[in-house]
Amino acid sequence: MKMKAKLLLVVMLIMSLVVAGCSSSSSNEEESGKVVLKFLHKWPQPEFAPYFEEVVKEFEKQNPDIKIKMEAIADEPIKDKLRVILGGNEVPDIMFSWSGEFARKFVRADAALDLTPYLNEDAAWKDGFIPASLQPFSSNGKNYGIPLRFNGKFFIYNKEIFEKYHLEAPKTWDEFLDVLETLKKGGETPLILGNQSPWAAIHYLTGLNQKMVAQDVRMKDYNPASGEFTDPGYVKAMEMFADLNKKGYFMKNVNSSSHDMAKQLFFAGKGAIFYVELEEFPDADKNMKGNWGFFPMPDITEGKGSQKYITGAPDGFIVSSKTKHPDEAIKFLKFLTSKDNALKLVKQIGWPSPIDGATNPDTALKEVAEGVEYMKQAEGMAEWLDTDVHAKVADVYLSNIQLLLDGSKSPDKIIKEVQDVAKQVKSEVE
Amino acid sequence: MIKTFRNRRTALLYIVPALLLILFFVFLPIVLNLYNSLFRWNSFDAGRTFVGLKYYVRLFQDPVFLIALKNNSLYAIISLVFQVGGGLIIAAILEDKLIRRFQPFFRTVFFIPSVISIAVVGLLWQLLYNPEVGLVNGALKAIGQAEWGRSWLGDSEVAIYAVVAVSQWQYTGYMAMLFLIAMQKIPLEYYEAAMIDGASKIKTFFNITVPQIKEMLLVGSVITVIGAFKVFDEVYIMTFGGPGRSTEVLGTMLYRAAFRNDEMGYASTIGTVVFVITLVLSLIQMKLGKSGQEV
CATH class of the missing domain: 3.40.190.10 (Periplasmic binding protein-like II)
Structure with missing residues (x-):
């Protein structure tokens, strides 16, 4: 009896060691030559998550040398979680943020990467956005965020x-x-x-x-x-x-x-x-x-x-200032906000997109398209x-x-x- | 001579690992926390500014601190009455000869709430308290007292009592269990002697049962009171300190300062104060309990 108990204990100990060992080795895929990007968004709900999974899969197919590690945390908890992870060593390369002061406090702490040069470099990308959707993410004339939705x-x-x-x-x-x-x-x-x-x-x-x-x-x-x-x-x-x-x-x-x-x-x-x-x-x-x-x-x-x-306000993503792969992160953001994926966003989950022309009566619900039209006509947004x-x-x-x-x-x-x-x-x- | 020396060395060898662990994981954080409370800093910014004791001054002038202290004390007092007092009564009834054969059943029933995870309990009660579809208002209506119904968690006057009540529901059975175990160790001869002398059940309870499980009562009280000053999860899930700040306790106040308002220094200050309060309470317990022969 006593022997059995001891044996069980030893087996359990070994098992836990094996499990621990596995988890640490699998998380380190960078060794295989791939660039790993960590991506944090706030839509774990079953009606929204598949959109992100599909986009990520498609991106990985087109860019076999980049691997996206995606994580989703719901609306309320992400307010706390963002603050905690930004202080740690495992900062995601791309993470969700609201616009306005919420993003600006990360800018003040030098935690967000200045995206202005990337936007200026690619005029087609920059001009694709409805201007009022980029502005709330700016601070002192520089852009720190890329909008995903225009709400x-x-x-x-x-x-x-x-x-x-x-x-x-x-x-x-x-x-x-x-x-x-x-x-x-x-x-x-x-x-x-x-x-x-x-x-x-x-x-x-x-x-x-x-x-x-x-x-x-x-x-x-x-x-x-x-x-x-x-x-x-x-x-x-x-x-x-x-x-x-x-x-x-x-x-x-x-x-x-x-x-x-x-x-x-x-x-x-x-x-x-x-x-x-x-x-x-x-x-x-x-x-x-x-x-x-x-x-x-x-x-x-x-x-x-x-x-x-x-x-209303746009919400979207900021890039960590600590990222080792800014170019790849931008590449992913460009993919995420490409016209094709914006159309997919509007069609599949019905969200208003900040990409000019993506939210129209053909792709979206009539009322959503009208709402976006209201926002485009507006003098400005009250965030x-x-x-x-x-x-x-x-x-x-x-x-x-x-x-x-x-x-x-x-x-x-x-x-x-x-x-x-x-x-x-x-x-x-x- | 050499032998004692070697013994001491061996003894030290056994102590050192545990000592190191405690130093690193208990004492170092306490000292660091004290140090951190002297700075203005947040979790995502590398820079920090020395502010001295400014946060301590602010804390003692903060009206929310008073609300939190009041709520924690309320938690402690109500928990003492219901968990320790109520638990004791439940245990005594279950130990009574007439009910003892049903004891396993009731013991399980009373104990079940304490094994459910707090997150589940919080959400469960949020539903029960719902003024429209909740069971609490429904039950009041069913017994013809619909006007007693309230928006339990949405009314700043009653919300804290609604939250405290959940803890009572959850842990009274647990306390009763602890007391039951202690009662079962009391030699039966005492009760037999009392019976022969013609003592009533109530007299027996106060003169035999209570003195015999004194030690456990003390342990139970201390657990409850210290727990009341560390409470966080129930409040966080059910109200997050609201409506307004009416259900704020020290734990949620600390959390709010750290992760909502980006004031880690202020949070550390609150942490230090919670530490001092629980330390004083523990010292009182050690003084009262002297040895802690049981448990």
Whole structure:
């Protein structure tokens, strides 16, 4: 008996050694003469992952000397994971990043490679992008990121409910409020919102801030080195959002419903209007079969910001400054954003592509193509508030917006906190 | 003479590997953490700026720190009442002669929650607490108390209690198990003598059972209290400190500082404070428990 136990222990020990030995030898394929590129993106979902797998396979077929090691981490965890891996030794060569300040903090830390020379070298590649999709990835006139998607935020509405009350898509904020009031009086839930992860409500504020505050003031405030947030527009923007809640336009339990749960409610016809990203349009069409329409955030007549902006931003990839194979990494990015693959992206998963002409009524859902057209016509993009300001400012916005919705904090108190943290950030960023 | 010398050398030889491991993996990180808390730095930037004790000053003025301390203390107190107190009562009932033959069944039932991984438990309870489709509000409705229903995790006033309750559900059975094992070691003669003297069950419980498993009670209390100050996963999964900062505990505050706000120095400061708190609690335990003959 005792002998047996000992034997088992020895066998297990040897097994674990063998397993450990195997794993370390297989990870080292560089010896076989191949260049190994590590590629990190954020779409592990079964409906999106196959696209990346197919593109990578095709790329490896065309470039037999390059091997791509792909890894995918979901939306929320990648925010933390990126920060951790960038500090380690196993930094991916190509990694996902949001545009704006989220990417800029990596630029400030010299962790992202300057891609300007590569873009200038290949004019055809550079000119293929819709200009507004490259700009949010730039910092001090240099480009640090290559966009994969060009995402905008729009209100989608249930046509059946709108027709029941003879409503039309509102053009101004006052019209919008009228629509909501009519819906509420009719006993409908006017607005669907799932704010368990508070970025959902912050997306409202992204547009409201942009429309209420003059562009140059807002840009100065969003810059960590000069942010003050003293313009009264910030409080007003938040008050307008709080009003929607006070007047009872939002569904019940916003803070404990996730965005996905909210989406299901909207698809089931339990609410009239829902604020979503362009990438969610195909999903809406699949579930509602033509019974939906969309409109951008309505104009605010008294707002000091441009009313011709669209809320949204590109997201895409940055290249690590520590990469040993910058040329190969660029080669892969060029392949990923080639017209063929952009068309494939639009057709296969229905995402809006930043490649000019790739998102058209032939390839994409009619509404997605229209949405991209809105963005091309727009004067500029209001980038996501939670990725466009310094992480600490974003954190104050994010955590307080839930308290605004459950009524335990007022807009001016929250903006006061924003101002305090902005001051702190200013003193820390040289 | 030579022999003792050689013995000492052999003894040292046996101690050194463990000592080195502890030095490298326990003491060095503690010292490094203290050192790191004096700088402003983040995980992806090579540069760091010396800030001295600035972060400590900020921490003690940070209103979120007070919320976190309050929540951790709440965790500790509620856990003491339910896990140690409740666990003790459950164990005593299960040890009672009348119920003892069903004991294996109940023991398993009570113990099951503690073997489920925290990630699963968190997601499970998120669903149970869901105000629309969740079982909790559904059950309240079924017994005609629908107005007691709440948006449990979305209401900043009740969210922390909802989170704490999950830990109670998960670990009370585990504690009960520990106490059961201790109770089974109590010689039966004590109970027989008490019975002959005509002592009631409650009297027997307080005068025989409790004093006999004192040591285990103490160990259980210490595990619970220290665990309450290190809690992280449940909160992280269920609310991530929200709504607002109402369920923030020291663990999530540290995580937020390190991986969301890029303030590793501040995170190290919080880490140091957590270390001091748990160290003091452990010292109190050593003082009270003296030897730790059991476990």
